[in-house]
Amino acid sequence: MFKFFSILTNRIFTGSTVFDFCIIFAVTFIAAYLFLIAPRIPRRKETASFCNRCYAHRGLFDHENGIPENSLPAFAAAVQSGYGIELDVQITKDGKIVVFHDSTLSRMCKTDARVRSKTYQELSELELLETGNRIPLLTEVLELVDGKVPLLIEIKLKVASTRTCILLNEALMNYKGPYCIESFNILAVRWYKRNRPDIIRGQLSANLTSSPSKGKFFQYFLVKHLLTNFITRPDFISYRYQDAGNLSFLLNKYLFRAATMAWTVNSEEACARCIGRFDSLIFEGFRA
Template sequence: MSKEQAKSKKTTKKKQTKKIEQQKVEQPVNIETKQEFFGHKENEDIWQSFIVQKMFAHRGLHDEKSPENSLSAFEKAIEKGYAIELDVNPIMDGTPVVFHDSKMSRMTGKDKYIQNISREEFDETTLLASSEKIPTLEEVLKFVDGRTPLLIEMKNQQKVGELEKAVWEILKNYKGEYAIQSFNPYTLQWFKNNAPKVWRGQLAGFFKGEKLSLFKKLVLRRLGMKKITEQNFVSYDLRNLPNRFVKHLEIPLLAWTINNQEQYIKAVQIADNVIFQNCEPKI
């Protein structure tokens, strides 16, 4: 083979290689992007979300047959198309359970604090006037399974960190819609620092008659910790609405707790959504 033939062959090969590479680049590439989820779709507009669009049944749709924060109360709320507000407390071993009161007497007859009950005794405890047991947060998530949004109130007035971490470890793999809220601004700060994309709401009110220092009452009433919490929404006591502290909010305002149609009519004139019980508001 002459030098000219070899050179021509080499040039032809380079052209063929370049053409193949161009074809590779031009081929459409199907990349399946993973959509991150934090109780809502990433970049979802909170004003178009369940926080505003779906009323919350306070501790489920409970009645004489279905105790508050029970699976049957949650099922009734789901059947009626409501979102669910629920409460989370820790038991002795740190397991997050769905129970409102710090003391168990009202709902179980036991003269004990929920945080002091062992897992063994917890598993044997039933809710008053029923055969239902107190569900763990993990059990509730498996039961609801994304069928309706959840508004999870963190009942942590003590040292912040352990309950929040335990709840987040459970929530981070849940694919249903949810948000968290708390009276404790440091709980919201924990989520801001450790799970910043989870929507978090500040519970607030005037706290008349509550065993809180005047300083704490004033701070919570005025939403005075918003710089450290950077809350995404506010849940305010309807009895204290309207007021100047929420007048110029640029985030959603929820009103709690609506107990009748008259209160509902008042609430919707002030707030963007409601948390209700003992009634089913007529829109």
């Protein structure tokens, strides 16, 4: 037994065997990594309809001139200018889908409360930056846009429940205009993968580990490096343009030829740097 073990050990640790093992390990690691980060490939044609566009971030807003973000006037201005629209949706306490970015109301409505803790009736009594404009329902935005420009809908999902996705899907069921969805939260993107595979979906990401929330470093690490793509198989990657040197992003773009979007481009100089590096831009603060 001892002699057999000695012979086996010697064979395993000969130079050629160690080299072969290293090659096998490296090939396996690379194959697994590529499997994890790969996007959905068969829907490139459908995804292309959302590419080569500029999307007005939260509408074509102008806070200095009384047009707040994610407001009906901001969306009307974007439609008038022919821009696609990026907007944010989340759920109220009574199950309404509203268009609003922050999880709390403090910045936009000067109220110390969370959006999901209020009913829509309570939210409708608040003003956006004291302009007289209120938080719109998604249905109001859909009626205003009416398919004139494509919508890029970011799903805000701060809890494990995907009820927001269910209600969003219901709200969009009869909408005839072009739209796609995206989210940082893989649960939202996965819901669409499982329940609405016909809808174009995107993974939002950035260098999330630069300032992680408490207890979420591992989660942020996975999303930053797109290692959750095997769960969601997104059609496009929406990445913070300053962080686009990320290897997983570059492999999605150049190896898998996934569609890419840059967020949030906030100057003409940044826009010039992004042209040719991304398929579409999400912009604010200037006219792209």
